[in-house]
Structure formats: structure tokens, C-alpha cells
Amino acid sequence: MKNIILIVSLVLFSLGLSAQPMDQNFDVSGNYVIPAGYTATITVEAWGGGGQSKGGGGGYTTNTYDNVPAGSYAIVVGAGGSPGVAGSPSSYTFPAGTVTAGGGAAGTNGTAAGGTISLVEAGPGSKAGGRGGSGLNNGGGGGGGGAGPASTDGGTPTTTTGGAGGAPNGGMGGTETTTGPQNGANGTNYGGGGGGRSKSGTTSGSGAPGRVVVTVVSVLPVELLSFTGKPTTGAVLLTWETGTEFNNEKFIIERSTDGRAFSAIGEERGVGTTQEKQSYHFADKNPVRGVNYYRLQxxxxxxQFEYSKVEAVVFDQQGTAIFFPTATASLLHIRSQENSPATVQVYNLNGALLQQQSFAAANSLEIDLSQLPNGVYLVAVQTGGQRYQERVLKF
Structure with a gap:
């Protein structure tokens, strides 16, 4: 479940499970998709497009989002600046909002500004693009600004030497010599500003395009829809449901009396991999009187493992029979500490006896309700001189 880093490809699982979330590099605009049945923690990086001719470098943003739900999320990749044109911004939109890495400005007589960033939404490590270097009227062209988490400004030229490109990807300015290059170098990927031409040069460097990179940090393969506990006759009944499961071996049920120190009291096998909703039940037949704290591992x-939330249940009953599940399409289970014979009776809400079955011992009973019409019934167990009953929904 932890630290899943994947190459972009289509991975299909058996049982018809969709491909799980994967790393993806965007060089053109598109959508990042988290398939149905998954949530993921992801890190997103974006570089804005670099500006042209002593242009500023594109802005750089990065964010980590926890437990992003299934869905399609917009990715915009900015173009690099062409002659006289600034670089375009890149952006990504997830449930927390839209984050933008601005494009670098095109070169002017002064230094061109680097791409700006979303100051509020951008995460730690984000940085505006480097500024383009100034050119000299009779010398070399200014270098383009860099883009990235450690971007620097473009260098200033001398009368003969072009300004250095800003780290890590700004283009170098053209050099004014009889043998050296006179045109500005293009910015390199991603988001580097283009270098300015020298006095005798004819072409300034273009800005490099931006990029957006999505890296999967972790995938939550078991979607836990609910986890509840309730006191019943002589026990605490824990129930939980999953929406999807991937690579799920089992659930270990843990209990604590102080909410801090937990110990295992049982386990239920998972179904492995499925997109079908699953229901689970576990009866703690030996709860302590007072507050019991439960969690699932x-x-x-x-x-790899994950813990559920903690469920607190107050237990103050004496008794020997529990019924589960209380909503069922067929089988109803009844557990008891009694070993004496038992009779199970099923009544409708008008008090009419519809079904009756006898058992040699009451400790583990199972009754089939599948032949009854859908509705609510009263199920009663007579054992050891005691009578226990529970309302049950047949669906």
C-alpha cells in the first residue's frame, strides 16, 4: 500500500479491476485519472513555459495531496515563448483547488520577469522562475532565466560574451565575436527562458515548454465504507463494509481498554481483489464491562497495512446470545455461550409464527430466511430457560 511508484502503462487486474493510479508525465494538456475504486496520495509538479529572448524562466510549483478520490483532474501544460511571446502557464486542478506555475515573460530592454506561482495554493518547495539577464547594446545577449525548485536568474553579458543561462535550464545569450555564436540559445526542458541574441545575431532563443508530472506516493487498496460496534446480548458485535479491495489478505481485529494499548482478539479473511461491496462481522464474546475500544488492522x-479509525463501545449487559447480520438476504447467525438445546422461532410483526427450528446446542446457530418475503421479522431464541430476540431485516 505504501510508496507505490509506477511507470506509465496500462495495468489490468483479474476480476475486471481497473488499472490502479499510476505515475504520469504531461507534455501536453490532458486529464489525470484515478480509477473508480481507488484513493491515492500523489505529488504533483508543474513547470510554466519559458519566455523568449532574455526571457524569464517558468514558475515551478509542487503539492502533495492525501487520499485523492477517484475522478478525472484537469492538467494544463504551458507552451514555451516564441519570438516576442511570453511563456504560457501550466496548472493542475485537484479537490483542494487549482495551482498555477506562471509562464516566463518575454525579453525587453530590461530583465524579463520569471513565471509567478500561486502563493497561497502552491506547496513547500515551489519557486518563481528566474529572471532573464539584461543585454548590452554593443555586446552579448542576456541569458534566459531558469525554472525549477532551485532556479536562478539569467546572467548579464560582457561586451563580447553572452550572459550565462540561469540554472538549471535557461538558454545562453549570443556572443558578439567573429567566430562565436551570435544567436541566443533556446531554453531547455522544462520551462527555461531563451537567451537573447547578440548585437550581430539574428535570432533569439525560444522559451522551453512547461511540463506537469504526477507521482503516486501510495494507493489505498481497501476502501473502508464503515466500521461500527454495538453491544448485544453477552457480546459486542463489530460490523464493517468495504467498497473495493486490492491485495487484501485479512483484517485483524484489535481491542483496547484505554484507547492506547491494543491487542489482537481475532481476524477475518479478506477477499483479495474485488470492486464489489463486501460486508464483515465479528463478535467479541469477552468484552470488558465499561468502555471497549476497537480498531481494524x-x-x-x-x-503492508493500514489502521481504521477507533470505535468505542460501552458494554454493560449480561447475556448469552447475539444475532448477525441483522440485515440479510438469506442466512442469520446466532452465537451463544449456552450449550443447552435451543429453539429458534421467526415471527412477523403481527405476531404470527412463520418458521421454527430446533437445535441440539445453542452456541452456534444458523437459520435460513431466504424463503421469507422481504420485510422485518422478530427472531427469538429459547435456550437454557432464557429467551432472547432481535429484529431482523430480510431483503
Whole structure:
């Protein structure tokens, strides 16, 4: 579940499971898709397009988003600046909002500004693009500004030497010599500003295009829809549901009496990989009187695990029978600490007896309700001189 780094490709799993979220590099605008059934923690980086001719470098932004839900998210990749044109901004839009890495300005007689960034939305490590270097009327052209987390400004030329490109990807300015290059160098990927031409040069460097990179940090393969506990007769019944599962080996049920120190009290096998909704039940037959704290440790086949939220249940009942699930299409299970014979009776809400079944011992019972019409019924167990009952929904 942790630190999943993937190459862009289409990976299909058995049982019809969609490809899980993957790393993706965007050199053109598009959409980043997290398939249905997954949530992911991702890191996103964007470089704005570089400006042309002593142009500024594109801005650089980065953000890490936790537990991004399934969906399609807009990615915009800025173009590099052509003659007289500034670089275009790049951006990405996720549930927290839109973050923009601005394009570098085109060169002028002064230094061209680097691409700006979204000051509020951009994450730590984001940085505006480097400024383009100034040119000299009788000398070399100014260098283009750099773009990235450690961008620097373009260099200033001498009367004969072009200004150095700003790190890490600004284009060098043209050099005014009889043998050296006189045109400005293009900015390099990603987002570098183009170098200015020298006095005798004919062409200034173009700005490099931007880019957006999405890296998957982790994928949550088990979507836990609910986890609840309730006191019943003689036990605490824990129920939980998953929306999807991937590589899920099992759930380990843990209990604590102080909410801090937990120990395992049982486990339920997972179904591995599925996009179908799954329901689970576990009966703690030995809860302590007072507050019991429960949590689930979801364990993958590769040893990775996640913890659920903690569920607190107050238990103050004495008794010996529990019923689960209380909503079922067919089988109803009844657990008891009694070993004496038992009779199970099913009534409708008008009090009419619809079904009856006898058992040699009451400790583990199972009754089939599949032949009854859908509706609410009262199920009663008579055992050991005691009577226990529960309302059950048949669907």
C-alpha cells in the first residue's frame, strides 16, 4: 500500500479491476485519472513555459495531496515563448483547488520577469522562475532565466560574451565575436527562458515548454465504507463494509481498554481483489464491562497495512446470545455461550409464527430466511430457560 511508484502503462487486474493510479508525465494538456475504486496520495509538479529572448524562466510549483478520490483532474501544460511571446502557464486542478506555475515573460530592454506561482495554493518547495539577464547594446545577449525548485536568474553579458543561462535550464545569450555564436540559445526542458541574441545575431532563443508530472506516493487498496460496534446480548458485535479491495489478505481485529494499548482478539479473511461491496462481522464474546475500544488492522499480502479509525463501545449487559447480520438476504447467525438445546422461532410483526427450528446446542446457530418475503421479522431464541430476540431485516 505504501510508496507505490509506477511507470506509465496500462495495468489490468483479474476480476475486471481497473488499472490502479499510476505515475504520469504531461507534455501536453490532458486529464489525470484515478480509477473508480481507488484513493491515492500523489505529488504533483508543474513547470510554466519559458519566455523568449532574455526571457524569464517558468514558475515551478509542487503539492502533495492525501487520499485523492477517484475522478478525472484537469492538467494544463504551458507552451514555451516564441519570438516576442511570453511563456504560457501550466496548472493542475485537484479537490483542494487549482495551482498555477506562471509562464516566463518575454525579453525587453530590461530583465524579463520569471513565471509567478500561486502563493497561497502552491506547496513547500515551489519557486518563481528566474529572471532573464539584461543585454548590452554593443555586446552579448542576456541569458534566459531558469525554472525549477532551485532556479536562478539569467546572467548579464560582457561586451563580447553572452550572459550565462540561469540554472538549471535557461538558454545562453549570443556572443558578439567573429567566430562565436551570435544567436541566443533556446531554453531547455522544462520551462527555461531563451537567451537573447547578440548585437550581430539574428535570432533569439525560444522559451522551453512547461511540463506537469504526477507521482503516486501510495494507493489505498481497501476502501473502508464503515466500521461500527454495538453491544448485544453477552457480546459486542463489530460490523464493517468495504467498497473495493486490492491485495487484501485479512483484517485483524484489535481491542483496547484505554484507547492506547491494543491487542489482537481475532481476524477475518479478506477477499483479495474485488470492486464489489463486501460486508464483515465479528463478535467479541469477552468484552470488558465499561468502555471497549476497537480498531481494524487491514493487512495486504505484501505485508503492508493500514489502521481504521477507533470505535468505542460501552458494554454493560449480561447475556448469552447475539444475532448477525441483522440485515440479510438469506442466512442469520446466532452465537451463544449456552450449550443447552435451543429453539429458534421467526415471527412477523403481527405476531404470527412463520418458521421454527430446533437445535441440539445453542452456541452456534444458523437459520435460513431466504424463503421469507422481504420485510422485518422478530427472531427469538429459547435456550437454557432464557429467551432472547432481535429484529431482523430480510431483503
Amino acid at each position: 487491514q493487512l495486504d499480502y505484501d505485508g
